[in-house]
Amino acid sequence: MKKNEHAFDLLPGRRRFIQSIALGAFSASLAPAGLLSGKENQSFRRKKGQMFYRRLGRTNLNISEISLGGSPVPAMPILHQAIERGVNYIDTSHNYMNGNSERQIGQLFKEMGRDKLYVGTKFHLRKNWSEKSIIDSVNGSLRRLQTDYMDVLLIHGASSEEHLTDERLLGAFEKLKSQGKYRFRGLSCHTNHHKVVKKAVDSGLYDMIQLGYNVFDITDTEKDYEVYDDYLGQSGIRRLIALAKSKDVGIIAMKTLKIGGRRQNVEKYKTGNTTLYQAMLKWVLENKNIASAVIEMLTFEQLEEDLAVEAHSLSEMERKNLFRYVADNSKDYCHMCGSCQAKCPSQLKTTSILRYLAYHESYGKISLARQAYSRLKPSQTAAFCQNCGECERVCSYRVAVQKKIKEAHLLLG
Ligand code: SF4
Ligand code: SF4
Structure with a gap:
């Protein structure tokens, strides 16, 4: 029996493990198996200027490791700066900011040129949806974006695996494709991940998936783990991401700074100059199967903070402070498992x-x-x-x- 283990014997697996983190019982010096370590081959990413780019699966788009969230979209000077610094993908949806997110991106295309940025936008499958409701939604998005096409067209928050092969949906996708209104097909998923992602990958119909992935996204709670990395290694989400990778379906990570966005006071989890949020982003980008982390950057300070992150592996102290934060904050965190x-x-x-x-x-x-x-x-x-x-x-x-x-x-x- 290992040191500190006795105290946890009567605790259920997850609580025991969380306490073990608090006591420092994690393998801090090792990057988790299959993930990026500081010394290994980095051919999965290419540097241009100050930014690294990764291939978004079978779309073959090379997108920036840090991409922009559009809910809300930042003010125009920040958007300009982000693009000048190498960000080349923005995520939006027909309903973000009541359509103003797309309108502002449309304005940005006018000011900087359509070719400066890949855009992914989304439509919903709400009550009584039909082929026509999807096509109308997409045409509305194109008007607001002031463009003829979107790079990626996503189902917003796909929650039912059955919808993914529904004839009404596929009919809309086919018609829009034949009219050149989008290049690649995708979906975002907030819940029921296991069924939805598996079906999306197995169907061969989808080129990319946008999925919540952050240091809290741990879904397998029944087993006992002694070290945090082993625990994360069993994450259902991580397995789904690997499954997508095996079929060359691109993955963009969202909800990367959960819990709390940037509203918590997290000074005490800083490591030297590395803020907690930078450590969280590094943790996400350590996963080579992720093409990009989509993140809200609403101020110049946030932009600087995020763009300073280069995804070489976390240092021992950064990992330790990050996991300390998880141990202090993971109670009551909803993982949206459904x-x-x-x-x-x-x-x-x-x-x-x-x-x-x-x-x-x-x-x-x-x-x-x-x-x-x-x-x-x-x-x-x-x-x-x-x-x-x-x-x-x-x-x-x-x-x-x-x-x-x-x-x-x-x-x-
Ligand atoms: S509250 Fe629990 S069961 Fe419900 S969605 Fe969140 S993690 Fe899953
Ligand atoms: S307590 Fe029962 S009825 Fe209320 S939300 Fe939970 S499962 Fe549903």
Whole structure:
């Protein structure tokens, strides 16, 4: 039995492991198996100017390791600066900032030229969606973007694997493709990852996937691990990313700075000049199967902070401080696995509600959170919770689901 292990014997696997991090029982000097280490071949990335670029799977687009999030999109001078510094991919959607995200990117294309930036935008499959609703949404995006085509067209938040091969969806994709309105097909996924990503990859129909991936994204909680890297190595998300890579489907990581966006005071987790957020980005980019990390950069300071990151592996101290932060903050972190929502006898949208709560609490996106919440049917909200406790029983992460959805109802309802 190893040092410190006795104290954890009676704890369930995950809690035991979190305590082990706090006590420093992790393999700090080694990069996790299969991930980037400081000394290995770096041919999967190319440097041009100050920026590294990686291939986005079968799209063959070489995109910057750091790409821009468009919800919200930063002010024009920051956009200009980001592009001049080598950022060449921006992620947006028809509904970000009520369409103003796309409008601003359209203005940017006018000012700097369409060829300076790859754009990925999205459409939703909301209630009563049809081939026509998708085509109308895409035409609206093209108008706002002031362009004839988008580089990547994504389903926004694909949550059902069955939708991915639905004839209405494929019909819309085919028509838009024949009209030259997009180059590559993709999807973003916030929940039900295991089924959705697997189906997207197996179907051969999708060129890229945008997936939440951050230092908290750990899905396999039943086994006991002694060191944090081993624990992460078992992450279901990491396996899905590797699966996509094996079929040359490109992966862009989103939600890279979860929890808390940049709103927490995290000075105490700094390592020399490396901020906690830089360490988080480095952690994401250590995964060679990721083409880029999409991130909000709303100020010049944030831009400088993110662009200073080069994805050589984390130093021993950076890793240690990053994992200390995880140990201090991972309790009650919702990983959006969807299990509680699937099991709720009242069919409440618990996972969605927790995501909207995170928009509000962690990212300060108050109107987005309220709008999203307002689209739920009243019968899907906490007002109809029977307090049966099933959601908390199935949550491997011990999230206080009932308390949190009620809090969301008060804040957003
Ligand atoms: S406690 Fe409420 S939210 Fe949780 S499973 Fe039961 S009815 Fe659903
Ligand atoms: S609260 Fe738990 S079960 Fe529900 S989506 Fe989040 S991590 Fe999964």
